[in-house]
Amino acid sequence: MAGMNLTATAQRGTRVRRRPWGSFVVLLLAAVYFLLPVAASLWFTVDDPAEGFTFDAYVKGLGDDGLATSLGLSVRLGLATVALGLLLMVPTMVVVALRLPRLRRVVEILCMVPLIVPPIALVAGVSTVLSWEQDLAATPFYRTFQLLQNKSFPLVLVLVYTVMSLPFLYRSLDAGLRSLDLKTLVEAARSLGASRTATLCRVVLPNLRPAVVSGAVLSLAMVLGEYTVAKVLGAEPFSVWMVHVGEFEAQVSVAAAMLSLLITWGLLLLLTNLAGGRARNRRKTTA
Numbered sequence: 001m002a003g004m005n006l007t008a009t010a011q012r013g014t015r016v017r018r019r020p021w022g023s024f025v026v027l028l029l030a031a032v033y034f035l036l037p038v039a040a041s042l043w044f045t046v047d048d049p050a051e052g053f054t055f056d057a058y059v060k061g062l063g064d065d066g067l068a069t070s071l072g073l074s075v076r077l078g079l080a081t082v083a084l085g086l087l088l089m090v091p092t093m094v095v096v097a098l099r100l101p102r103l104r105r106v107v108e109i110l111c112m113v114p115l116i117v118p119p120i121a122l123v124a125g126v127s128t129v130l131s132w133e134q135d136l137a138a139t140p141f142y143r144t145f146q147l148l149q150n151k152s153f154p155l156v157l158v159l160v161y162t163v164m165s166l167p168f169l170y171r172s173l174d175a176g177l178r179s180l181d182l183k184t185l186v187e188a189a190r191s192l193g194a195s196r197t198a199t200l201c202r203v204v205l206p207n208l209r210p211a212v213v214s215g216a217v218l219s220l221a222m223v224l225g226e227y228t229v230a231k232v233l234g235a236e237p238f239s240v241w242m243v244h245v246g247e248f249e250a251q252v253s254v255a256a257a258m259l260s261l262l263i264t265w266g267l268l269l270l271l272t273n274l275a276g277g278r279a280r281n282r283r284k285t286t287a
Helices: 002-046 058-064 066-099 100-115 119-136 141-150 155-178 182-193 198-208 208-223 230-233 238-246 250-286
Strands: none
Touching: 002 058, 002 250, 058 250, 066 100, 066 182, 066 198, 066 208, 066 238, 066 250, 119 141, 119 155, 119 198, 119 230, 141 155, 141 208, 155 208, 155 230, 182 198, 198 208, 208 238, 208 250, 230 238, 238 250
């Protein structure tokens, strides 16, 4: 019996020792899959057959006025999309979780619809509605249609992007809400005299910060990389500018894509560190 136990223990130890190798292989393959295209693109931007290793593509890209203008527009659209999406989804999901749990499936289906409807079909419908502008010239809605299509800040893109970001926001917030004892938190806050708004802002949101951050980062990354909707609606955010520049300067376009990737990673790290730092500070204060 003792021998059998020793054999079983040795076998378990062997399996435990083998697991890191399997994990290492999986991580290595994933790193090659994701990093190899990035490395190839990076090399393409700095390799000039005539001059050799050079950063001229980045110098040209950073010196182009269109880069700053288009990137600024994309960032503003992304921040507005995140703010509007969170303003819509956080109260809705909290109310559904507390008061209307039977509607959870309905809300989930509605939020997943943008994954089924292709962006080109969505923007085709939006373009059809916007084409009514001339027919409404004698009505107060004409000014509204003009504001929606303002070239400096097209609000229609914010509305469309908010719809397209619903799946990311829903999945992140749903995972965060499922990890909380939301009913107990809300009842405790209400019993201490907190209003509904104070409970949402000072109790629910701090506990949902990781979910909010992950949903915000995914939505922002989607806006920075989206091309079809912006192109059809006649706007020129960063993605459209990159494609336009790529028709004449391929290296500059790829260099801009590398800058976009760095900006997205930087925002991800910044938001993650802010959320983690505040959580650590809260734990220290509680301790």
